[in-house]
Amino acid sequence: MxxxxxxxxxxxxxxxxxxxxxxxxxxxxxxxxxxxxxxxxxxRASPRLGAAMVAQAWCDPAFRALMLADGTAAAESLGIAMRGLPPLGVLENTPALHHLVVCTLCSCYPRAVLGYPPFWFKSAAYRARAVRDPLGLLAEFGTQLPAGQRVRVVDSTADYRWMVLPLRPAGTQGWSAERLAALLDAGDLVGTTVPTARERV
Amino acid sequence: MDQDHPRQHHDIGGVPAFMCREVDTEPHALSDFDREVDALRQILGQKRVMSVDELRRCIEAIPEADYHRLSYYERWIRAIADHLLRQGTVTPDELRAALEQGG
Incomplete structure (x- = not known):
């Protein structure tokens, strides 16, 4: 050299x-x-920002449509600074399809809306196994998906970041966006876990 | 093997050697060192001294054994130093002197 x-x-x-x-x-x-x-x-960036986006999407169909079409615009509409950052794509979970986000090459993560990537997201085991053994990996996070729900694994890149829009938990009808946001943590927003009606924060 | 070309060592998606390794799902707090390296990278990016791709190129140039031995942000600071030397932003003499002075 x-x-x-x-x-x-x-x-x-x-x-x-x-x-x-x-x-x-x-x-x-x-x-x-x-x-x-x-x-x-x-x-100042933390999973609270992504959680606020998801809770808003659960409450407001117009925001949900915007978020799925253009995650960056949706984040900016909530006052989250996205200028100069790679585009943010949002993956919609359905009863038939669960999404899991990984960066196999390194650690690309939607930092603007989730903050620093967690230790496990950057680990060799997570990066290697997410694409080959997603169900085994999810089990280590205590996550078991309903039988019949397919898993789609999405690989982030330096030029495009992904977050997950999870399913709204059962038993939360009529809850405010603030109360819903408290059910979410970073894992829910990249698909290693799924939110329930139990408060996380 | 399920592919025609040998992979680079950072390209570990699906690689069998890691399949039996458990994921450490515990939270790990960042150290001051981690936060400072992270911030330095952002500043170098904003000032167009180093792009994300230049950082990646230098991370991926770390020899395999070092790549797996170093912590995440140890890889970054090594890659940042490598890039600044390659680009001539910092000369080897300057870096050597600064290392000898303890920063």
Whole structure:
């Protein structure tokens, strides 16, 4: 490797980060203030945003139609910042079809609406098995689908992100969007789990 | 095997070697290191110093044994360093000196 004959990139991660922080601040590419600001902005995204979208879709047919047609536009209509991010596609679960989202190549995840990807989403076991053994994988999340419901596994890419619109749980008629949103967590929104009428948050 | 071409080691969808591995479904809190690397990547993207594809190219260039040994964000910081060196944004001399000074 001509650009790194000494193998500097083999340095331990914490040392590499400290060295790059120093150099990039000096070059005015990334200052400590900018890094702190970006961390704070990233932490504002969380599964609560995706949960609010799903709850809204359960309550409002027009929003549901928009969300299925154009996830990015639906997110933006709720004030979620999507500018400069890859398009968001929304996969509609039905009694006959369940969706499971994976990124086999790495970890592409709808971060704008779900926040940081969970540890398991980035793991080799999840990435490898989702496409070959989805039912075995779901069982490890405590999820058992009804007999006869098909599973469609969707592979995210760096250029297109997916989230799942789960089925509205039975026994939630007349509930407000806020109350419905509390039933949802990140797994429900990528299909490793399915929501029930039991509160999650 | 069910394919004609050998895969690169990051392309692990359906690969038999991982089929018996259980998924660790427990939550893992991110460390300060993880958050800082993540933020740095976003800033480099926004400032067009490194695209997502450039990050991926450098992650995928990590030798297989290191790829599986390193944590997720350890891969990222290594890939970021690799990209900045390849591009000349940072020279090897600068990086060596900064590493010696402890950042």
């Amino acid at each position: 001509n650009h790194d004959p000494a193998g500097l990139v083999d340095a331990e991660g914490g040392r590499l980060l400290a060295a790059l922080r120093h150099l990039l601040a000096e070059k005015d590419i990334a200052t400590p203030g900018e890094i702190a600001e970006r961390i704070a902005a990233t932490e």
